[in-house]
Amino acid sequence: MAELSVPTIESFTVTLIVRRFDPENDTEPKWEDFDVEMYGTDRVLDALHKIKWEQDGSLTFRRSCAHGVCGSDAMRINGRNRLACKTLIKDLDISKPIYVEPIKGLPVEKDLIVDMTPFYKAYLEINPFLVATDKPKKERLQSPEERARYDDTTKCILCAACTSSCPVFWTDGQYFGPAAIVNAHRFIFDSRDENAELRLDILNDKEGVWRCRTTFNCTEACPRGIEVTKAIAEVKQAILRGRA
Amino acid sequence: MAIKPAGTLYRGKVGMWSWVLHRISGVGIFFFLLVHVLDTALVRVSPEAYNIVIESYKTPVVGLAELGLVGAILFHGLNGLRVIAIDFWSKGTKYQSAMFWVVIAVTVIAVAGFTPMHLARVFGH
Amino acid sequence: MSVTIEVPNRPRTRKQANWEKYGWLFMRVSGPLLIVLIFTHLVVNLVLGDGIKAIDFAFVAGKWADPFWQVWDLAMLWLALIHGTNGMRTIVNDYAGQVKVRRALTTTLWAVCALLILLGTLVIFTFDPCPAGASAELLASFCPAQ
């Protein structure tokens, strides 16, 4: 087939300043800058690929789907948590360099890759699965309204953009973090689930929902547009009232 | 906390900055409160002792600091109401940034109204 | 195995019972009360009349001669100190990484809080608006010494 093209903006050169860390040679991270030639529809992920593929093969980051559904490439772009594959270069101020660094509050493993273990651990602690003891022969019934009640929080892709944007999480990494609460919310408000009480109890912890200081960084960072702070507020209310 | 070179400052939006201000103002008020309880307790020692200390509240430097204190209390208190609204009002999260600007506006207007009055007293005879 | 660069994670320590919910609620209940208490306090002391200029022993004595203001200030004292101390405790929990440091700081906070509440309460209730032997011009107008 012929080459495809979409109405594009002219190509332009941008500078990326990437915070790098090589665990085998560095004792501390360092900033390194790269100039790349980009087009209007290019995303930060394309720029990182361009660097990796044409300039420095050792640049390391996670990515997979390249369109914002797998949650691999959350990173800090110009000071804010974003998915590299959803951040269009032209939406950033390209007259200035673009700063790219790993998400904050999780141990850096190499360049933009962080150790996600603490993040997953918090997720696993809230019992992220449906608990229902009945044994239906067909589907369990659920009205569209009941289904809508928890729709927002089913969108989560576990990218950690929220948790690693949370100033409370940065302090000591002990806070459950918004992602875990979002995933608890998804079940707490599912009419089919029987384990809301337990989950509410788990989040009524020293490191639970009460540590949220409503800073909204999570909501602002969530690439899926989940109203994270609202979900957290709903969980707080559910704990106060003793039930979902 | 972080090993150098540090990462960039996180560029949060009003939610984050309101929290930073809330926290700083809270700490500020707290330490003032400690002092304030102690100085007020001097009324139990003697009228002289109390008056000597309270005089220093009327000096220009402390007088200016009082403006800051009033501003901090206003902001902290009003923002506290905003936080409570976020927690308890179902539309709170939606209007949080609008509410933040209301808090700032009310604080600024109140401090602006109070300042000339207060400064006149501090710098007046 | 991994190299920790920013903030090290200490292992999660889960306690059975905790008062976080009540602390959180208390902040939200005391907050609006404090608004009324403190804002009125500020208006009465700093805005009305001669503002800060007017504050002296006689002014305080004048207020505390009235049980209304005694109760008012008492409430303010207790609520503000507990609210403030609990707020400070939150902050200490956030930033004091080591368990020992954290415990020491929180203990200090609550000790100071208790001390000041005690002191303040005593002052309000044992306060004599017209102490004997004080020079008359410092006292409130209603004192016999005047």
Place this chain on the structure above:
Amino acid sequence: MAEKVSVDDNITYHSFDVLIVGAGGAGMRAAIEAGTDLNVGVVSKLFPTRSHTGAAQGGMAAALANVEEDNWEWHTFDTVKGGDYLVDQDAAEILAKESVQAVIDLENMGLPFNRTPDGKIDQRRFGGHTRDHGKAPVRRSCYAADRTGHMILQTLYQNCVKMGINFFNEFYVLDLVMNDGKPAGVVAYELATGDIHVFQAKSIIFATGGFGKIYKTTSNAHTLTGDGVAIAFRRGIPLEDMEFYQFHPTGLAGLGILLSEAARGEGGILRNSAGERFMERYAPTIKDLAPRDMVARAMANEVREGRGGGPNKDYVFLDLTHLEPAVIDAKLPDITEFARTYLGVEPYTEQIPVFPTAHYAMGGIPTNIKAEVLSDNDTVIPGLYAAGECACVSVHGANRLGTNSLLDINVFGKRAGQYSVEYAKTATQVPMPENAAADVIAMIDKVRKAKGKEKIAQLRKELQETMDKNAQVFRTEETLNEALEKVQELRKRYENISIQDQGKRFNTDLLEAIELGFLLDLAEVTVIACRERRESRGAHLREDYTERDDKNFMVHSMVYKQGKIEKNTGTNMRIGWKPVVVTNYQPMERKY
């Protein structure tokens, strides 16, 4: 049951009863079925929820008949006809019959399907799914907004967590160890450390997904490099029906990002630059909801005949502007967001530029209906299973119907889990040969130490470009030979590569090089299968043989690798043919 681990020569040895390679929909469905009575492990190069099943949008077919009359027999017929009669009909019957239970299983596990007003699972239309053998479109696709795949992946992972399944995440399986024609285990490379792990198991299930990255314009993830398929091939297992690669009609023009068929299921219309609803000409009955191969071809044809839009007239338009914004928001939120984010087009008011994008591999590792891998037309390799996109049972034949793949991974993933456990319960472990990891260690060493001139990214780019140019929607003997020549040239140049990252930890540079090796293998097999099938059927359109030829080609292709694997000469392939299983439906002309 505790896992046995030992370390020797820096190699870690693990032992399992059932080992699953891949934690996408198929892998995790198998894991859930395999359960925890036996010692079950899952090895995945991605954290499970990052698998590409999560990208699937539209839905999962099942004749629940919740909103309209429907039954599994109609579904079977649509599948067979959609696959241009190359479908193995026994497998298609199983797919359709077991679909209802597959959906109920997922619902019971917690999947938040959209609901009808009376609380049942809602269903919508999808291309090629019809009532009563093609009379009219039917609502058969069960869905969760336009993130059905996301919800399937999350729900399966959640249930794996619930059961305590043992995962090895960010472990790249690079080899299948065979001993005397029987599978003994796999060798994996741990991304975080660069360490080698040998997993020994009685049953091994491959569920490693597709290989869209042989093409440039694709809806597939960067990580879909067909590792599992290529590994099997290198170990002497033939690959079935590799010429059938599906091009999805509505990729975002220039980017390949997918806009689900659900957009058309909900009423979206394809238009050319003149604003004409051109599908009325190609499929008068079901128009825009014709099977993907037909729609993709129609689109490519519109462009070829000069009716494309845009400055280069190289795409057509998907029109949603007549739909209520509320409907768009409720049913297609994600895909409209893609249009906004990536092309800056507002779907409420503007038409979206679209063009076919490489999407799905109908072919892959040959299996029977028990998900057992075959070493030729019918010989089972005991203990080796494959399910999902990497496998070819074949339920999709020459062209997969939308929503049948999410169904496939659930039905045959489940079967793989079931039969692999059954087998592992009685089988004895095939002994691990000495130096089981030697080949992988040698391969890694070679790549790491290579000091050549060629850049991985450059070779990959040239590969993808030649595949897009020569082996996409339209193909001829000439273009395919050109592609073959190019692939063989690239293979030679691949011997002369170098990588920059010499480290052990998180060396993605190294892995991209290895993945390119897999891609080259699969591209070559694909091109050869394309060239040998001298007819047009389903997704495979030969411009030099435009008719379907049931007399000669009503058979599956089987490409075998001959000789030793290290000799990547490229000519050591043999093509064979395998009969199609026909039960009820004799081939007919495919009209919609």
